[in-house]
Amino acid sequence: MATGQQVGRLLLIKIGDGDTPEVFNNLCGLKTRSFSMSANEIDTTIPSCTNPGGPVQKTSRPGISSRTFSGSGAFVASATMTQFMNHVRASEAFNAKVTVPGDGEYSGSWFVTDFEFSGDVEPNMEFNATFTAADVLTFMAEA
Numbered sequence: 001m002a003t004g005q006q007v008g009r010l011l012l013i014k015i016g017d018g019d020t021p022e023v024f025n026n027l028c029g030l031k032t033r034s035f036s037m038s039a040n041e042i043d044t045t046i047p048s049c050t051n052p053g054g055p056v057q058k059t060s061r062p063g064i065s066s067r068t069f070s071g072s073g074a075f076v077a078s079a080t081m082t083q084f085m086n087h088v089r090a091s092e093a094f095n096a097k098v099t100v101p102g103d104g105e106y107s108g109s110w111f112v113t114d115f116e117f118s119g120d121v122e123p124n125m126e127f128n129a130t131f132t133a134a135d136v137l138t139f140m141a142e143a
Contacts, residue, residue, distance in 0.1 A: 006101035011035060013069050013110075013131060015084050016095030024097050025080040029127070031073035035100050039065045067106060067137055069098045072128035075117065088112045093134035104141040109134040 011033045014024035040063030047056050075081070087094040097107040110131045119125040 010101040012099045014097045029074040029076035030071040033071035036068045067133040069131040108137040
């Protein structure tokens with residue numbers, strides 16, 4: 001892994017074009033972005049059988065894991081944005097890669113759970129999207 005601080009603008013999502021071989025292009029326009037990893041907690045606590053009135057130690061094990069990418073920024077018209085919007089409108093999964101600087105790349109099937117256009121009178125139109133893993137992702141550590 002790389003040492004030192006990482007540049008936030010290199011936290012990227014790349015959308016697959018669906019061709020063979022598949023080409024992945026950056027979803028352009030993102031100004032803010034985040035990548036979240038979490039796991040459900042499954043309670044495995046059992047009171048002592050030999051001392052049921054004694055203190056109980058809470059124990060757990062990991063459950064279902066979740067990977068989510070979210071981003072917002074300027075809506076930039078492009079072939080990649082057109083492909084992306086087709087997936088959003090159809091509510092369908094698509095191949096994508098999330099690059100996390102200093103960690104690695106999470107690739108596989110994703111879908112958009114939330115999407116919003118926004119805009120004021122003068123500035124450019126913006127968008128906000130949340131991506132959730134649609135299948136088990138492949139992780140490749142940063143070299």
